[in-house]
Amino acid sequence: MIAQDVIDAPAAAPAQQQSGIIKKSAIPDDKEMLRAAVELTRDISAALPRIYWPDMLASAALGYAALAGAILIANPWLATLSGILAALALYRALLFIHELTHIHKDALPGFRFGWNLLVGIPLLTPSLMYEGVHTLHHARTRYGTVDDPEYLPLALMKPWSLPVFALTAILLPFALLLRSAVLVPLGAVIPPLRRLVWARFSALAINPEFRRRPPQGDFRRMVFWQELGCSAWAIALLASTLVLGWRPLLIALCVVSLTAFLNQVRTLVAHLWENDGDAMTVTAQYLDSVNVPPPAVLAPLWAPVGLRYHALHHLLPSMPYHSLGEAHRRLSEHLGLDTTYTKASYPGLMPLMSRLVGSTMRPR
Template sequence: MVTAMGRFSVKEAHDLLRGLFRPRMAVYWTDFTLSVLLAGVAFWAVQPLGGLTVLGVAAFLVSVLATYRCFAFIHEIAHFRAKKSFGPFRMWWNAVFGIPMMVPVFLYECHGEHHNRKLYGTAQDAEYLPLARMAPSNIVGLLITPLFLPFFGPYRFAVLTPLSWFVPRIREYLYSNASALKLDFEYRGRQPTDEEKWLWRGQELLCLAWIATAATLLAVGVVPPARLAQWYALFVTVALLNSLRLLAAHRYLGDEDEMSIVEQMMDTVNHPRARLLGELWAPVGLRLHALHHLMPGLPYHSFPQAHARLVAGLPEDSAYRLTESLGLTLSLRRLLREARAHKRAGTLLERSPLKEVST
């Protein structure tokens, strides 16, 4: 593996992908808009079809997968936020999905650190933990946290946000501890810049208004409590799918030191097989995650063609091929196996992703 990494040329790979780096906004608008419509219709259909009937469960599963696909677009927005063509799409995503789901786009401003050569895999990377070098219980713990995630939005935007208007210390805490979509609960975020401050606060206010409206509709009986329970189940299931996807996306072998682009690629996993199934549990290009870390400026709709070009154009012993996994289950098993091996060897790291779940 070390020899293959030493021979790998990022420039050669980049040259093979010429012409694939321009985002096609029509694809983004169509894909997301159809997904959010499908999610809404399927969510509504659960009750008239009967929540525990075969058709009702099928509608619920469709709403979960469509909602999950909608959520995945925040990743693309984070990568292309500097492009003017993404401005209207970013606003559309935030208006019809981000705000209603209480995951406004500013919560993902930290994603750039996950691709920074100096920050990837370190304590300053919100989306990474050296899980393969930690106790297996941490992996299990990350699969339990989705049960609590539906409460984050109401607590963050309906409790802490209005309190922070009057208590500066709470606002500082809010941006440091509760304004990032993160895997590492010990991660500390930054304060917004002067330019970002009012954009972030505007999104906070819209989330608060959404929660207040939903609470009022529940209180007066316009929305039945069963719909709240359905929304909770939806959120938990989407979060669980995303947690499984995150655990399979990397090998998590980092030791919190800097990694080069090639090292990042080798610590990341591609799942090119079972493409249709892969699009369900790792949508919007996320199943080819090693390709993404190699070429973070590549739009998701170019991933299949880009992967095919790299496989055809790079040598058979290329390091890129070593990033491939046969499937989600095998990736999860490998991660558990690595963690157990480190536990037996007594070389576990002390950091715990569950340390602050209760705070």
């Protein structure tokens, strides 16, 4: 939730302008919006097990059933459709990793273990890859800076960087298989390799300068068991090719590649990526992030589990995904039109993509 000292602090200085463009890092906090976000949503801030469990379980079951169809169905068109359905369902199941980083550890008993067992380990993306990483992205003094593992100033980069950024995700499942089946087991007996793998290849980060610190305490024990599970599963997948051949595994990897590509496209439009590297106020972080509220009908497919309200999530990081729609409705109704709050709302994926591409083409 928003810290009270942020709401009560004096207003920031007026935003500085350079060449007529307001620097993101100079945008002051909108205290009325921050206060309303806290006060209007207290009664809907609890994570509800009756929503989380059925949603996650149904998404995973549908995803694996459709993946089996993609492997077993002889008709290529039906197999392809089944593969696309599998990618979408597994995408939704996988994105519960985002919720795990924010909900209180006691809010959903057994959910972290269940998700890792059913989704995280089978897809070689256990919660260790996000926990302790994503929260740095929400740190008030880190967002949009070189210390943010999930930020690149993509809008200020060259146009070719966007397709490269999106297409590299296709290789992620193959890299994860190599990591868990080869690098992690080797790291168990080669300490320098273990430290390298942890620092560079154990986080879902997009900032190439990010280096992860060694795990400590209870988290270290959790990392051990999750890594053990992933390595055992990855080795079993490779061993299965001796009996089943490579076709089933390659189809599964292609389906997960599509899932990774969808997530990378969503990441491209989750923010405006316009910060120049300076620390930002909470309001500036909000305005550099994106909401795609109704009536955008396809947003639940490409931004599931509440991620269509990504800007609102940056105002209320611990708000459960099933409450974000109601929170958005309340804030829109309370604050009205033509306010700071509405400036983070956009009509859909393609307008956001067009804006980002246009930003990369501006003369610097």
